[in-house]
Amino acid sequence: MRKAVIFDVDGVIVFSEKAYQKRRAHFFEKIGLPVSKKMQEQFVGSNAQDMFEYLVPNDEKKREKLLQAYKAFRGQYSLDYKEMFNSDVSPTLEKLANKNVRMAVASSGPLENIYQILEANRIKEYFELITSGEMFARSKPNPEIYQYTTEQLHLLPSDCLVVEDSKIGIEAARRANLPVAALKSHQFNIDQSQATYQIESTSQLLDLI
Template sequence: MLTLQSLIKKKHKMVIDLKHYNGFIFDMDGVIADNHHYHIDAWREFCKRHGLSFEVGAFTSKYFGKNNTDILQALLGKSLSDIEIDLLGEEKEAIYRELYQPYIKPLDGLIDFMRELRIQGGKIAIASSAPQSNINFVVEKTCIKEYIDVSVNGNMVKFGKPNPDIFLKAAELLHIQPQKCLVFEDSFSGIQAAINAGMQVVAVATTHKKEEHDPALTIISDFRELL
């Protein structure tokens, strides 16, 4: 059973004391749900429809964790209007939701972990580069709505990850100082964004394997390790 006396362990050493934090900020894709492959499949189909080349390794290393504005403009090699970004982004996200809906589930241990955080008085935010339509989809299908205090999507900040804006916005809405927030992230750009925000971060090894992450980080495979 988790209490705020609990410590996240890494290599048998005590690393992060959960009782130090009042706010817990979760990225969504790859953290709340392990949906990396479904986003890859959706982007592959999107690129096919638009006659764009697609290579999984290059795409993952360059774009995962970034918002649709940055990804679409890079893929298409030109600036896009807000309307174009909205239309193209929603096209891709509709493909993703159709592919993922039959299989969506929360990452192992997530619901129990969130429940214990709330029991102990912690506040919980989602901070995701995804559009709000995807956040609503995942929150509903994983049955975590009752645990979420605030959510921040990519359209609510000017600059996407690795800029810290999205995590700072989440802390602001939680009314908690950044240094009192703990972030859970899977992408390299998201981890850097949390560090840039002055927050401690736990790496979730879904999109990237444990050995791919900076060994100085606290790294977990799923939330069962925190219970």
Template structure:
């Protein structure tokens, strides 16, 4: 293991639940049923791919839903921040102590990625920060992980990716990285060996796994 690449939302920062609540709120305000399913459908997509999929799902209701969803998010982040995920700081501290370079590869825009990580005190640990607006294709294509590996100076095959979404897992696999799955909102009842090499309950158990390898 030469390097570790993290997704952000749902892996390092507990922000996916905020998105789920924003869609639930928008559904209540507009009367459109089952809007919160978009919080799962859109996991791992960059903004362009996400909006395209959203409009496919909700058609003429899209603008009304987005108005309320965005208002909820603006109010939430104006008054606070999504917290770091359990074990995130301990894992990052350990990797730095082992001199293993780490990157974050998130589909969110660069300003969002840096802002959320800085607010929870995690930005300092990263050698490279790769955002969805820095690559041509969204997850599940491998571009973002290949770029992260390039910036870390490591072959993708020697990088370990930590992901929580099916789109992110597929992107990591296609990049040729070792892929670890730490579930958040998406919690499949069945195992999906085609998507990941190992599944963990949280980042503390990932840290124990790495310690056994080190």
């Protein structure tokens, strides 16, 4: 039996990626930076720093200026995380807790944003550890976020199960030698072929632990 389940947030706990894509599109339009919809889909699961490193690879000063401008823009752009909430999550967390399965979060998103999502949907108390990709030099697909999480839980990778949706999130977990359950995305056509398991609902996690 698995001892812990580690959850990604965006695309798993909340279906937020379309809203994030719309927010980014508004910002790119505002600053006059041409970014196609197809290119935007490459950013699913990544954080703002990695996004601007991709968009502005050879000008560190400009990249940092754009990153700070985007963070300020993002802070003024209100999102309803209750509306985006995956309704399967609460009963799944309750059942996992009843089985004494430990739970953690490992998300590429900003820590402040992660807390907003968990608190808005009243599920923060289920998670003993909350980890953000901004805590590391490199976020997903770098495996460090998952290596750190398992180390902090004092568990072996084989004792844990990761729940992801994005290609880069799945890659990060697999590179950390963790089994991954990929939650099918209904917003994007995501390559989830590297996942250990494919699931349609978080309720199926109960069958995998």
